[in-house]
Amino acid sequence: MKYTRFEKARIIGARALQISLGAPVLINVPENFIDPVDIALLEFEKGAIPITVLRNKRNFN
Amino acid sequence: MLTIVWKDNEKKWKQLIENLPTTYGVDFPIPEEIKPPFKAFVTMDGSNIDYAVYVKDILPKTEKPKLSRNTKGIQHVLLIEKVEEVKMHVNEIEPVGKKQGTKVQKILLINIEEEAPKIPVKFKGYDDFENAIIEILKNKKENLPESVIREIASRSKKFKLNKEDLEKVVEFTIQEYKKSSVDPHEAVGIVAAQSIGEPGTQLTLRTFHYAGVAEVNITKGLPRLIEIVDARTKPSTPTMEIYLEDDIKKDQEKVEILAKKLESTKVIDVADVEINVTEMTVTIVMDKEKMSKRRISKNQILEAIKKMKHQGTTLTEEGDSIIITLQDPSYKKLYLISEDIKNLLVSGIKGIERAIVKYEESIGEYKIYTQGSNLKSVLELEGVDHRKTYTNDIMEIYEVLGVEAARNAIIDESIKTLEEQGLSVDVRHLMLVADMMTFEGNVEAIGRHGIAGKKSSVLARAAFEITSKHLLQAGLLGESDELRGVAENIIVGQPITLGTGAVNLIYKYPEKKR
Numbered sequence: 001m002k003y004t005r006f007e008k009a010r011i012i013g014a015r016a017l018q019i020s021l022g023a024p025v026l027i028n029v030p031e032n033f034i035d036p037v038d039i040a041l042l043e044f045e046k047g048a049i050p051i052t053v054l055r056n057k058r059n060f061n
Numbered sequence: 062m063l064t065i066v067w068k069d070n071e072k073k074w075k076q077l078i079e080n081l082p083t084t085y086g087v088d089f090p091i092p093e094e095i096k097p098p099f100k101a102f103v104t105m106d107g108s109n110i111d112y113a114v115y116v117k118d119i120l121p122k123t124e125k126p127k128l129s130r131n132t133k134g135i136q137h138v139l140l141i142e143k144v145e146e147v148k149m150h151v152n153e154i155e156p157v158g159k160k161q162g163t164k165v166q167k168i169l170l171i172n173i174e175e176e177a178p179k180i181p182v183k184f185k186g187y188d189d190f191e192n193a194i195i196e197i198l199k200n201k202k203e204n205l206p207e208s209v210i211r212e213i214a215s216r217s218k219k220f221k222l223n224k225e226d227l228e229k230v231v232e233f234t235i236q237e238y239k240k241s242s243v244d245p246h247e248a249v250g251i252v253a254a255q256s257i258g259e260p261g262t263q264l265t266l267r268t269f270h271y272a273g274v275a276e277v278n279i280t281k282g283l284p285r286l287i288e289i290v291d292a293r294t295k296p297s298t299p300t301m302e303i304y305l306e307d308d309i310k311k312d313q314e315k316v317e318i319l320a321k322k323l324e325s326t327k328v329i330d331v332a333d334v335e336i337n338v339t340e341m342t343v344t345i346v347m348d349k350e351k352m353s354k355r356r357i358s359k360n361q362i363l364e365a366i367k368k369m370k371h372q373g374t375t376l377t378e379e380g381d382s383i384i385i386t387l388q389d390p391s392y393k394k395l396y397l398i399s400e401d402i403k404n405l406l407v408s409g410i411k412g413i414e415r416a417i418v419k420y421e422e423s424i425g426e427y428k429i430y431t432q433g434s435n436l437k438s439v440l441e442l443e444g445v446d447h448r449k450t451y452t453n454d455i456m457e458i459y460e461v462l463g464v465e466a467a468r469n470a471i472i473d474e475s476i477k478t479l480e481e482q483g484l485s486v487d488v489r490h491l492m493l494v495a496d497m498m499t500f501e502g503n504v505e506a507i508g509r510h511g512i513a514g515k516k517s518s519v520l521a522r523a524a525f526e527i528t529s530k531h532l533l534q535a536g537l538l539g540e541s542d543e544l545r546g547v548a549e550n551i552i553v554g555q556p557i558t559l560g561t562g563a564v565n566l567i568y569k570y571p572e573k574k575r
Contacts, residue, residue, distance in 0.1 A: 004244040004245055004246065005244055006244060006245075006246050006247075006560045006561045006563065006564055007561075007564050009561050010561045010564040010566060011564075011566065013561070014566055048571075049569075050568060050569045050570070050571050051566050051567070051568065051569055052566070052567060052568075052569035053564050053565060053566060053567070054565040054566070054567045
């Protein structure tokens with residue numbers, strides 16, 4: 001599934017929040033990577049974030 | 062469509078079905094509006110429609126029918142071709158006419174939606190280039206709109222592209238197409254509003270401007286834009302551009318005659334209307350010079366006056382004047398009649414005040430520009446090219462040609478208005494506006510009376526205009542708000558359903574590592 005730019009931003013944002021609150025990082029990150037947003041971006045690129053989007057939410061109601 | 066329903070008894074009806082096709086005498090009148098062949102309905106119990114009857118012809122009652130509904134009082138003989146069983150409840154049918162007589166109480170004039178006649182859809186087949194493009198798209202598992210495919214084909218035909226080049230073109234087109242498409246949840250409405258609003262500040266406020274055509278003035282700039290968006294029933298300066306058929310478009314004289322025919326001429330334009338108080342008459346003094354200029358004969362004026370609905374008037378001719386005498390004259394009546402006569406249309410098309418012939422050098426033909434517009438009547442005229450003739454009255458286009466045409470007119474008119482002022486606004490913004498105005502099937506204004514007033518959410522309506530009225534009404538009616546839109550959620554203080562706010566996250570099971 002290809003994400004829209006809003007979905008991408010939302011996923012990375014949510015993941016960055018988790019990391020900033022102390023969640024274990026799921027990939028190997030270089031030593032100098034400290035910023036949770038950078039880490040989340042890297043995770044997203046590698047497809048390691050366990051988050052996806054629910055589309056057509058209205059159809060589920 | 063109008064049709065009739067009648068009640069019949071089962072015995073007789075079975076007999077009829079067995080003998081089809083047959084003639085059948087009926088003892089009720091059939092309204093004149095109903096012309097054979099038509100489809101009528103028959104009920105057995107008076108509440109359910111049981112049969113549909115295909116009546117091929119109505120024969121005179123002198124004809125002897127094979128069967129009849131009643132032995133006496135036969136009024137029409139129907140030639141029945143086919144009977145079909147149907148299931149319909151009478152409640153679904155809306156009676157539009159009065160019940161016809163006492164004997165036939167069960168007969169109603171009804172309004173039914175006839176299945177639309179099947180018009181074969183003319184599908185323009187694909188030529189070689191178009192087929193090639195479709196083939197390439199299929200291989201790439203991509204898709205492009207029909208119009209884009211046809212456009213590429215017609216252009217590549219010009220340059221005689223070979224297969225490889227065509228493939229490249231298609232590839233680039235797909236890229237461009239994807240680039241120009243918008244992400245879901247993008248706030249297109251706001252972007253459109255600002256993209257039109259900002260250049261709108263630079264529009265002139267001057268209402269009138271003399272266009273290239275002699276003496277026809279057109280509303281321009283901001284007032285015109287407001288007019289378009291408000292979906293007014295009549296623009297302040299309606300105009301038409303009338304294109305002509307091949308056989309007359311190069312002949313100035315013939316075009317001039319046609320133009321004169323278009324111009325509506327009132328009695329007051331060619332004659333003086335005076336009230337003679339001493340003799341209690343209305344005198345119409347014709348002006349020969351004006352009449353010959355407008356090519357109007359005395360008879361035309363007489364004819365027009367005769368068609369008027371005033372009763373008890375007599376006309377007498379006296380040289381160049383017509384005298385109207387009343388049976389029981391009063392000052393008020395005289396005044397009313399003289400006013401009516403002044404505005405009486407002698408010739409021409411209603412609504413068209415002036416018609417100017419202009420030679421269009423770029424296309425090498427004559428065109429008629431008019432002040433005032435009446436698309437329907439003009440299109441019916443002989444010599445008018447109905448494919449190109451244009452009016453700037455959007456509501457008229459809607460009435461004559463339909464919503465899709467009106468949508469295109471909104472886009473064209475607004476872009477024209479903006480371009481005249483040297484502003485370039487992307488069409489897609491205007492297309493969005495036009496779509497919003499027309500998507501319900503009729504042309505609606507933007508704003509309180511149109512789209513904004515029809516929003517389903519109470520809070521959104523209250524946020525727009527007349528807050529208290531909407532809130533009060535919602536309270537009285539016990540309306541509820543689903544909080545789906547943007548304005549509602551801002552009022553409540555929730556994230557809005559746009560952009561990232563519209564994304565719903567869920568947990569994704571990590572894929573197993575292999």
